[in-house]
Amino acid sequence: MDNQHEVMFHRHPQNPILTTAQWPYAVNTVFNPGATRLQDGTTLLLCRVEDRRGISHLCAARSANGVDGWTIDAAPTLLPADDHPEETWGIEDPRITYVAELERYVVAYTAYSRAGPGVSLATTQDFVHFERYGSIMMPEDKDAALFPCRFGNYWALVHRPISPLGAHIWMAYSPDLRHWGSHHLILAARRGSWWDANRIGLSPPPIETPEGWLLIYHGVRQTAAGCLYRIGLALFDRDTPERCLRRGDAWLFGPETQYECGGDVGNVVFPCGFTIDPDQDTLNLYYGAGDTCIGLATASIQALLAWLKRHSAAEPPVGARA
Numbered sequence: 001m002d003n004q005h006e007v008m009f010h011r012h013p014q015n016p017i018l019t020t021a022q023w024p025y026a027v028n029t030v031f032n033p034g035a036t037r038l039q040d041g042t043t044l045l046l047c048r049v050e051d052r053r054g055i056s057h058l059c060a061a062r063s064a065n066g067v068d069g070w071t072i073d074a075a076p077t078l079l080p081a082d083d084h085p086e087e088t089w090g091i092e093d094p095r096i097t098y099v100a101e102l103e104r105y106v107v108a109y110t111a112y113s114r115a116g117p118g119v120s121l122a123t124t125q126d127f128v129h130f131e132r133y134g135s136i137m138m139p140e141d142k143d144a145a146l147f148p149c150r151f152g153n154y155w156a157l158v159h160r161p162i163s164p165l166g167a168h169i170w171m172a173y174s175p176d177l178r179h180w181g182s183h184h185l186i187l188a189a190r191r192g193s194w195w196d197a198n199r200i201g202l203s204p205p206p207i208e209t210p211e212g213w214l215l216i217y218h219g220v221r222q223t224a225a226g227c228l229y230r231i232g233l234a235l236f237d238r239d240t241p242e243r244c245l246r247r248g249d250a251w252l253f254g255p256e257t258q259y260e261c262g263g264d265v266g267n268v269v270f271p272c273g274f275t276i277d278p279d280q281d282t283l284n285l286y287y288g289a290g291d292t293c294i295g296l297a298t299a300s301i302q303a304l305l306a307w308l309k310r311h312s313a314a315e316p317p318v319g320a321r322a
């Protein structure tokens, strides 16, 4: 009998694919990148870069094959803005969504200040000029990404507010990307000894599949030795995206290698972005490893959906759960 778990995400042999050694200026760490494919096929990563004050900014890296040959902006691409006090302690963990209707990329990121981490939005066409929408979700809130299309007349955002109920995944809707309401709790952290007990959050933006929106999310297991960040799956209805169809029972990807288990914050894999190959099936997941460098892992979307069928029960509505 085989005693191995199925491997669904395959680490690239060149991992870590981006480290501080490649940076054109002095930095402490590079991690948690947002990702997108530009029109010409170039992979763009918008990396979180932490300087030696501890403050983060965002920096773009471009590559023809998404693996190597990176061209990294010579200076920070997006710095905390002086006229945005919510960004005083840095900007972190960008998630990129290309919105065809707007002909723009919408970047949701964590803006950090004395008030705590909150969610901010900016739009761009070229990753050179950005239009800031400012703070759209007040602290404490993070792990946000926009869906690429409207539902009815409304844009939809996944985010992770901290409430007295805990650290769960929520959705909100907006007519204009500025005013958000119609809040739904869409995925609750489990409890007890589960891998995703107590604290969960969206990882990369939702992935559109023929069966619905695939959400890759992280679970944070608190242990006596510290936190363990691991990745699991849930599937949401195509037309009513706050409706969870399935939720995987086990995690699928967690810290195993030296560069994931070590670093500034060991035992962390933290994906914020993906690209999909022209075969429409190969998912390239870009993740921060140990809050220090960037890894790439690939998976088949069809295989992930099939895994989810084998490893989940249909989800009862959130309100029906004990």
Ligand code: BMA
Residues within 6 Å of the ligand: 032, 092, 093, 229, 265, 268, 270, 288, 291
């Ligand atoms: C989370 C976020 C991530 C970070 C992770 C592990 O709360 O702040 O940016 O990678 O913790 O430190």
